[in-house]
Amino acid sequence: MSAEQFRAYGKQVVDWIADYLAGIESYPVRAPVHPGDIRARLPSSAPEHGEPWDRIQADVDRVIMPGVTHWQHPGFFAYFPANASGPAILGELLSAGLGAQGMLWETGPACTELESVVVDWLAELLGLPAWWRTDGPGGGVIQDSASSAALVALVAALWRAGRVDAGRTACTVYVSAQTHSSMAKAARIAGVTTSNLRTVDVDPDTLAMRPEHLEELVAADVAAGAVPTMVCATIGTTSTTAIDPVGALGEVCRRHGVWLHVDAAYAGVAAVCPELRWINDGAAEYADSYVTDPHKWLLTNFDCSVLWVADREPLVEALSILPEYLRNPATDSGEVIDYRDWQVPLGRRFRALKLWMVMRWYGAEGLRSHVRRCVELAGELARLAGSDDGFTVYEHHPFGLVCFRPIWPGTAEAAADEATAELLRRLNDSGAVYLSHTTVAGRTVLRFAVGSPATGSEHVRAAWQRVVAEYRAMRPGVSG
Amino acid sequence: MSAEQFRAYGKQVVDWIADYLAGIESYPVRAPVHPGDIRARLPSSAPEHGEPWDRIQADVDRVIMPGVTHWQHPGFFAYFPANASGPAILGELLSAGLGAQGMLWETGPACTELESVVVDWLAELLGLPAWWRTDGPGGGVIQDSASSAALVALVAALWRAGRVDAGRTACTVYVSAQTHSSMAKAARIAGVTTSNLRTVDVDPDTLAMRPEHLEELVAADVAAGAVPTMVCATIGTTSTTAIDPVGALGEVCRRHGVWLHVDAAYAGVAAVCPELRWINDGAAEYADSYVTDPHKWLLTNFDCSVLWVADREPLVEALSILPEYLRNPATDSGEVIDYRDWQVPLGRRFRALKLWMVMRWYGAEGLRSHVRRCVELAGELARLAGSDDGFTVYEHHPFGLVCFRPIWPGTAEAAADEATAELLRRLNDSGAVYLSHTTVAGRTVLRFAVGSPATGSEHVRAAWQRVVAEYRAMRPGVSG
Numbered sequence: 001m002s003a004e005q006f007r008a009y010g011k012q013v014v015d016w017i018a019d020y021l022a023g024i025e026s027y028p029v030r031a032p033v034h035p036g037d038i039r040a041r042l043p044s045s046a047p048e049h050g051e052p053w054d055r056i057q058a059d060v061d062r063v064i065m066p067g068v069t070h071w072q073h074p075g076f077f078a079y080f081p082a083n084a085s086g087p088a089i090l091g092e093l094l095s096a097g098l099g100a101q102g103m104l105w106e107t108g109p110a111c112t113e114l115e116s117v118v119v120d121w122l123a124e125l126l127g128l129p130a131w132w133r134t135d136g137p138g139g140g141v142i143q144d145s146a147s148s149a150a151l152v153a154l155v156a157a158l159w160r161a162g163r164v165d166a167g168r169t170a171c172t173v174y175v176s177a178q179t180h181s182s183m184a185k186a187a188r189i190a191g192v193t194t195s196n197l198r199t200v201d202v203d204p205d206t207l208a209m210r211p212e213h214l215e216e217l218v219a220a221d222v223a224a225g226a227v228p229t230m231v232c233a234t235i236g237t238t239s240t241t242a243i244d245p246v247g248a249l250g251e252v253c254r255r256h257g258v259w260l261h262v263d264a265a266y267a268g269v270a271a272v273c274p275e276l277r278w279i280n281d282g283a284a285e286y287a288d289s290y291v292t293d294p295h296k297w298l299l300t301n302f303d304c305s306v307l308w309v310a311d312r313e314p315l316v317e318a319l320s321i322l323p324e325y326l327r328n329p330a331t332d333s334g335e336v337i338d339y340r341d342w343q344v345p346l347g348r349r350f351r352a353l354k355l356w357m358v359m360r361w362y363g364a365e366g367l368r369s370h371v372r373r374c375v376e377l378a379g380e381l382a383r384l385a386g387s388d389d390g391f392t393v394y395e396h397h398p399f400g401l402v403c404f405r406p407i408w409p410g411t412a413e414a415a416a417d418e419a420t421a422e423l424l425r426r427l428n429d430s431g432a433v434y435l436s437h438t439t440v441a442g443r444t445v446l447r448f449a450v451g452s453p454a455t456g457s458e459h460v461r462a463a464w465q466r467v468v469a470e471y472r473a474m475r476p477g478v479s480g
Numbered sequence: 481m482s483a484e485q486f487r488a489y490g491k492q493v494v495d496w497i498a499d500y501l502a503g504i505e506s507y508p509v510r511a512p513v514h515p516g517d518i519r520a521r522l523p524s525s526a527p528e529h530g531e532p533w534d535r536i537q538a539d540v541d542r543v544i545m546p547g548v549t550h551w552q553h554p555g556f557f558a559y560f561p562a563n564a565s566g567p568a569i570l571g572e573l574l575s576a577g578l579g580a581q582g583m584l585w586e587t588g589p590a591c592t593e594l595e596s597v598v599v600d601w602l603a604e605l606l607g608l609p610a611w612w613r614t615d616g617p618g619g620g621v622i623q624d625s626a627s628s629a630a631l632v633a634l635v636a637a638l639w640r641a642g643r644v645d646a647g648r649t650a651c652t653v654y655v656s657a658q659t660h661s662s663m664a665k666a667a668r669i670a671g672v673t674t675s676n677l678r679t680v681d682v683d684p685d686t687l688a689m690r691p692e693h694l695e696e697l698v699a700a701d702v703a704a705g706a707v708p709t710m711v712c713a714t715i716g717t718t719s720t721t722a723i724d725p726v727g728a729l730g731e732v733c734r735r736h737g738v739w740l741h742v743d744a745a746y747a748g749v750a751a752v753c754p755e756l757r758w759i760n761d762g763a764a765e766y767a768d769s770y771v772t773d774p775h776k777w778l779l780t781n782f783d784c785s786v787l788w789v790a791d792r793e794p795l796v797e798a799l800s801i802l803p804e805y806l807r808n809p810a811t812d813s814g815e816v817i818d819y820r821d822w823q824v825p826l827g828r829r830f831r832a833l834k835l836w837m838v839m840r841w842y843g844a845e846g847l848r849s850h851v852r853r854c855v856e857l858a859g860e861l862a863r864l865a866g867s868d869d870g871f872t873v874y875e876h877h878p879f880g881l882v883c884f885r886p887i888w889p890g891t892a893e894a895a896a897d898e899a900t901a902e903l904l905r906r907l908n909d910s911g912a913v914y915l916s917h918t919t920v921a922g923r924t925v926l927r928f929a930v931g932s933p934a935t936g937s938e939h940v941r942a943a944w945q946r947v948v949a950e951y952r953a954m955r956p957g958v959s960g
Contacts, residue, residue, distance in 0.1 A: 001565060001566025001567055001841060002566075003498045003499075003501040003502040004498065004502075005566060006494070006497065006498050006501065006566040006569070006570075007494060007495060007498035009566065009570060010491075010494035010497065010498065010566075010569075010570060010573070011490075011491050011494050013570050013573050013574055013577075014486070014487060014490035014491050014494060014573075015487060016574075016577075017486065017490065017573070017574070017577030018483045018484065018486050018487035018490065019483075020577060020578070021483040021486065021577070022483040022484075030586070031588075031589045031590065033589050033590075035585065035589075035810060035813070035815040035816045036593070036815075037589070037593075038589055038590045038593035038594060039593045039596065039597055042593075042594070042597045044600075045601060045604055046598075046601035046602070046604070046605055046839045046840075046843070046844055047839070047840055047843045047844065048843055048844050048845060049843040049844075049845055049846075050840070050841050050842050050843035050845070050846045051840045051841065051843065053567075053841065055840075056567070056837055056840050056841065060574065063590075064590045064594065064833075065590075066590070067588075067589040067590030067591075067593060067594075068578060068580055068588070068589075068590050068591075069580060069586070069587050069588055069589065070578075070580070071578075071579050071580050071581055071587075072578075072579045078587075079587070079805070082579060082580075082581040082827070083579075084576065084577075084579030085481060086481025086482075086485060086486040086489065086490075087481055087533075087536070088576070089486070089490075089573070089576040089577055089579075090486075090489060090490060090493050092572060092573070092575075092576035093490070093493050093494075093497070093569070093572070093573045093576065094493055094496075094497070094540065095572075096564065096568070096569040096572035096573065096781050097493075097496075097497030097500060097501070097564075097569055098500070098548060098550075098551075098552075099551050099552045099562060099563075099564030099569075099781060099782070100548055100549060100550070100551050100562075101551055101562040101782055105515065106510070106549070107549050107551075107558075107559070108511075108547075108548070108549055109511045109513050109515075109517070109518055109547040109548075109549065110511065110513075110518045110543075110544045110545075110546070110547025110548050111547075111548075113516070113517075113518035113519045113522075113547060114518060114522070114544065114547075116519065117519055117522045118526075120524075121525060121526040122526070124525055124526070125526055144624060144825050144827075145824075145825035145826060145827050146826075147824060147825045147826045147827075148824050148825050151669070151824060155668075155669050158671075163671075164668060165668065165673050165674050166673060167647060167648070167649040167671075167673070168647070168648070168671045169647040169649070180803075181801045181802075181803040181806070181826075182826055184801050185799065185801050185824075188635075188644060188645065188798070188799075188801070189631070189635050189669065189670060189799075189824065190669060190670065190671055191638075191643075191647075191648045191670055191671030193645050193646060193647070194645050238803075238805055239803075239804070239805055295827075301576050301579060302579070302581055302827055302829055303825075303827065303829060318668070319665065319668075319669075321661045321664050321665050321668070322661075323660075323661040323718075323719075324719070324917070324918050324919045325559070325718055325719055325916060325917070325918040325927070326661070327917075328916075329905070330515060333515070335515040335516075336515045344625075344627060344628050344631060344665075344669065344824060345624050345625035345627045345628050345783075346625060346626075346627045346661075346662055347562070347624075347625050347627075347775075347782055347783065349782055349783060353544075357536055359526045359527070360526075360527055360530070360531045360535075360536050361481060361530050361531065361533065361536065362530050363526070363527045363528055363529040363530035363531065364526055364527065364528050364529075365528060365529060365530070366529075366530045425809070436805060436808075437804070437805070437807075438804055438805040439804045447805070
């Protein structure tokens with residue numbers, strides 16, 4: 001494709017995206033397709049001859065769009081948001097247009113240094129400590145996801161525990177039942193056995209990890225000759241945005257020399273607002289690694305997960321292998337960061353561009369205002385649900401997520417949970433909204449996560465009206 | 481940023497990229513900057529207030545571009561190529577514009593099914609076996625890199641060996657000194673100790689792994705009670721594009737029940753050409769996993785690495801952890817692929833779009849013609865170098881890479897290697913070309929990898945003239 005063809009088709013695609021964003025509400029939020037529907041629309045082999053661009057673009061509408069679930073739709077309240085925004089899309093476009101690959105400083109000096117600068121900027125905006133900055137002993141890096149960040153943090157912890165090149169059967173990792181499954185996945189990949197993945201009790205009300213129980217478990221493991229390697233504390237769990245007591249857990253970690261990883265994947269970015277900075281209490285003092293995802297709630301297209309370490313030596317020592325064909329004068333000088341040594345893959349895209357463009361376009365005040373708006377909308381939903389006696393609302397909703405469940409009087413718990421699941425199916429089948437669910441204290445609970453920049457108060461209210469309408473349709477005896 | 485602002489700024493960025501691609505030869509290939517130069521141009525904090533787009537875009541030119549190494553430059557001959565192309569850039573743009581996240585089939589039915597279809601298309605184009613197709617017992621998946629593919633393949637191999645949830649100190653992995661460092665990195669991450677990473681001898685001429693030595697090593701390990709877990713065979717090593725005898729190695733693997741991973745990251749895509757399909761001999765019969773990177777040499781922007789497995793069960797069983805908040809009817813039905821279970825991260829971009837657009841725009845014949853053109857240009861370079869008695873050319877260059885070294889008569893080997901390194905520094909400092917190096921049989925050797933769609937015969941000849949000119953400048957006694 002020549003530069004002039006790219007110029008013409010590129011503008012067509014830009015127009016298509018602008019039209020898509022302007023008209024996104026005309027689509028059902030969740031793709032109304034069945035398994036195999038999209039595959040059935042596609043030929044079984046690649047074309048032998050090249051095709052004109054217009055035919056390809058027409059097939060985006062004809063073949064692809066019916067199978068797209070619209071994460072940027074204002075009615076998307078499922079899981080956690082995966083924010084996109086204009087400046088982030090343009091950052092991705094520019095990155096793709098440059099086609100640079102920043103595995104080493106030498107192969108992408110701007111890719112490397114801009115990344116260091118924007119993660120330093122972000123650390124400052126979130127009130128994270130100065131020594132996590134890349135010009136200090138620690139440093140930040142963009143990963144594809146908090147899952148990958150958890151894995152490399154665990155490998156760094158294993159290095160510090162002397163186990164990166166030794167048997168790991170003695171190593172123990174501490175999570176709670178609320179910790180994201182990516183930590184268990186990281187442990188499995190790294191060879192920490194399931195039987196050595198310790199589940200710390202949580203407070204039944206707050207769902208936060210109990211430091212006393214962590215202390216008990218660690219002490220028992222030490223006494224038994226195990227090697228307590230990592231504790232994963234969460235700021236904003238995936239299920240309910242519960243917040244573990246990082247400081248108290250960190251005390252236990254420090255006492256026993258255990259690596260403290262803080263998973264703030266969703267909620268960490270909320271600390272751009274000074275009034276929410278308390279969520280990071282204890283992290284500065286105790287965290288060895290900390291991850292938050294601008295690609296969830298900070299207007300930056302997936303993938304953009306930022307991992308900081310308080311000391312970069314264990315991470316780099318654990319992951320660095322330097323074959324001859326990657327040696328170069330800049331690396332040999334020791335004066336540069338080669339981000340390949342901070343991650344699983346070797347190659348890397350120029351992801352810093354999109355985060356830089358987001359931070360510049362919105363400014364710190366724009367980012368704060370986005371987070372505040374979502375928190376307010378979540379509060380509005382909680383008030384609506386709380387004032388309807390058909391629903392029980394979980395009172396903890398400091399961020400954009402509200403958990404609630406419908407009440408099914410006279411129905412046994414299992415049947416009530418099934419009715420809640422049926423309500424969820426009806427809501428999601430409607431195409432107007434998309435919610436997800438979780439389990440709290442053994443009960444099925446609906447999750448309503450406000451996070452899209454397109455979502456306004458009118459969408460939250462309309463979504464709530466739909467929840468109520470479907471609920472009442474399922475309980476014909478209840479009046480409207 | 482509103483849809484209308486995006487429409488306007490998006491077209492500016494498209495124009496910028498079209499101008500960049502049209503004028504790329506005006507830039508020095510490798511960024512002529514020193515460590516810290518780009519950081520020094522950037523403010524130390526994020527802006528408080530949002531900034532206008534034009535200022536951000538102007539800073540791309542002012543701040544970023546001086547630090548960009550131009551991987552798409554026709555004078556880029558270093559490492560391996562990281563092909564970009566118009567349709568791939570537009571695929572990335574569309575993916576970013578949709579902002580969809582396909583961790584589960586349900587959260588991205590088109591994202592999931594298009595991915596299955598395009599990797600099936602690619603398997604067919606490369607002559608890979610039908611049972612690797614996603615509608616068979618195996619299946620393909622897009623990873624970010626061959627490094628991540630090696631890691632998940634190893635975890636699958638550990639699962640099959642009964643060691644995914646057990647101690648791994650008995651597990652052994654077999655590579656050669658020519659195997660990419662990502663395999664050693666994967667082993668380190670997964671807890672296979674360095675002392676259990678066996679180095680199989682290579683033939684001193686072909687640099688290909690010796691199956692007899694593999695047999696010896698495996699048999700000795702079995703006798704000693706070890707658990708031989710994975711052999712990594714390479715089709716097109718990074719250093720010199722050496723080709724391991726996959727069939728003969730596979731025989732050893734089959735005899736001992738060892739997982740055979742085939743790393744064809746760079747060269748595998750060359751099998752789009754029937755005349756190069758021999759490179760995959762043995763893979764269909766013996767490989768348990770096979771990876772090749774369209775993002776290297778098949779016109780598809782990084783990241784797009786395709787991993788196939790002959791049987792998907794070990795991979796999915798090893799990596800699947802299903803918390804309540806990710807459960808959904810489609811997953812429960814067992815009728816769909818959830819690609820989160822095929823990779824380290826949970827989230828995923830809609831990367832299939834770019835590969836689909838590349839395959840449709842170029843067609844199979846366009847992909848073949850791209851590969852053939854690069855092979856021909858590499859042949860041209862080899863002829864030029866081979867006809868100059870100042871250079872020794874390595875005769876093995878079936879793909880786009882040619883290795884050669886200058887001859888420094890009357891110079892001891894160490895000094896000659898240093899002179900070769902100095903020649904490389906001078907070439908790369910010139911800004912006209914960018915080459916990299918490796919070591920073969922203990923000697924420093926230059927690598928000249930032809931792969932950019934922008935590179936033509938005139939660029940190869942000009943690059944060679946520059947090599948000769950710098951060489952002669954360093955050997956003033958030699959006439960031109």
